[in-house]
Amino acid sequence: MHFHPVSRLKKSTLAALIVSISCAVASPALLAQNVASDIGGTSDQARLVSAAAQRDFAEFVQFNVQRRGGTLPSEFPLEVNDVQDLKDAKIGYGFPVYSVPPQDVMTGRGDLRSMAKATGEWRFVITLNDTPIGLATLRQNNGRWGVTSYGGAVLAKDVDAAIAAHGNSTRSNLRFIRVYQAMSDFLEVVSPADARARFAPLQAARQNLLLQQRSEKLGTQAGNHGLLEQSDILEPLRVSVKRNIDSFR
Numbered sequence: 001m002h003f004h005p006v007s008r009l010k011k012s013t014l015a016a017l018i019v020s021i022s023c024a025v026a027s028p029a030l031l032a033q034n035v036a037s038d039i040g041g042t043s044d045q046a047r048l049v050s051a052a053a054q055r056d057f058a059e060f061v062q063f064n065v066q067r068r069g070g071t072l073p074s075e076f077p078l079e080v081n082d083v084q085d086l087k088d089a090k091i092g093y094g095f096p097v098y099s100v101p102p103q104d105v106m107t108g109r110g111d112l113r114s115m116a117k118a119t120g121e122w123r124f125v126i127t128l129n130d131t132p133i134g135l136a137t138l139r140q141n142n143g144r145w146g147v148t149s150y151g152g153a154v155l156a157k158d159v160d161a162a163i164a165a166h167g168n169s170t171r172s173n174l175r176f177i178r179v180y181q182a183m184s185d186f187l188e189v190v191s192p193a194d195a196r197a198r199f200a201p202l203q204a205a206r207q208n209l210l211l212q213q214r215s216e217k218l219g220t221q222a223g224n225h226g227l228l229e230q231s232d233i234l235e236p237l238r239v240s241v242k243r244n245i246d247s248f249r
Contacts, residue, residue, distance in 0.1 A: 039095040039163065039171035046094065052145035053091045053124045053136050060150065061086040077151035078126060078134040085128055091136065094124035095159075095176045098188075102181045105234075105241045112230050113188065113197040116177050123176065125156050132156035154203060155185065162187045162200045166227070182240035183208050189227055198227035209236040 038046045068083045080086060098116040105115075122145075124136045135152040138145050159176065166189040167174050175188040177199075184205035190197050201211045211233065 039093060039167065039174050039176075049122045049138055049145050050091070050094055050124070053094060053122075053138055053147060056138075056147035057089075057091050057126070057136060060147070061089065077149070077153075079153035080128060080133055089126055089128045089133060092125040092127045092132075093171070094122050094138075095174075097121040097123060098175050098177045100177065100179050102241050102245060105179065105182070105237050108234060108238075111197070112177070112199070112234070113190075116175065116188065119178075123152075123159075125160055126150070132160045135159075158202045159185075159187065162202065166200055168192065179237055179241070181244050182237050183244070184237065184240065186233070198229060199233055200227055201233065205233070209233065209240060211236065 064083050064086055070082050070084060072080065072083055078086070078089070080089070097119045099119050100112060100115045101117075104110070120139060122138045124138070125132050126134045126136055133153055133156065134150055135156045136147050137149045137152075139148050140146075163171060163174060166187065173190040173192065177186045177188055178184070179186075182205075185202040186205055187200040187202060188197050189200055201209065205211055211228065
């Protein structure tokens, strides 16, 4: 049994993702899934995927505890100090991953909220003593949900903090959006006051799109909490998408 840690996209895979994700978000079956966030885990699909995550993670823990003893390889995908810590780790809440086709980012057709489509991928936060230690990524293959990789400890902590800061009691006002061609992640936050979508840039977006200073500045404004408007992120996204696509031509 082999599990791959989640890592930043390499150039060798980015070109393929530009094509594959564009196709995935255009699939009619996936468009049908493009509904409100299910970070709260209330839908039938969410419960099904959660059960698969629990099942596969139990196997992952058993495999590593039996095979590795108390040692961990340097590339171990979850942030634990000892393999025995896995016995106390748990699968937490999950969320579907949304993305925006690169051509829509480039042309700016509509707003990001309507452009974001379900990719068919889910992520689940893995915790140890209520602290995020990584993510489990799941996809459906031949009708069966299963974990495809573990990793992303930094992203897990970032997502968990953003959800705690911006989510409502059921987390139904949130969506996780990954713009693959810009190597950037956002948490879409719909305000209960005006029903408008604003965006919390996660670490990759803050770094790759140079949004850290902008987000911190807005965070000092009353009631803003560091959320960005679409107008704050769309142009940096366009520049990044164009640069990455051009580098493969």
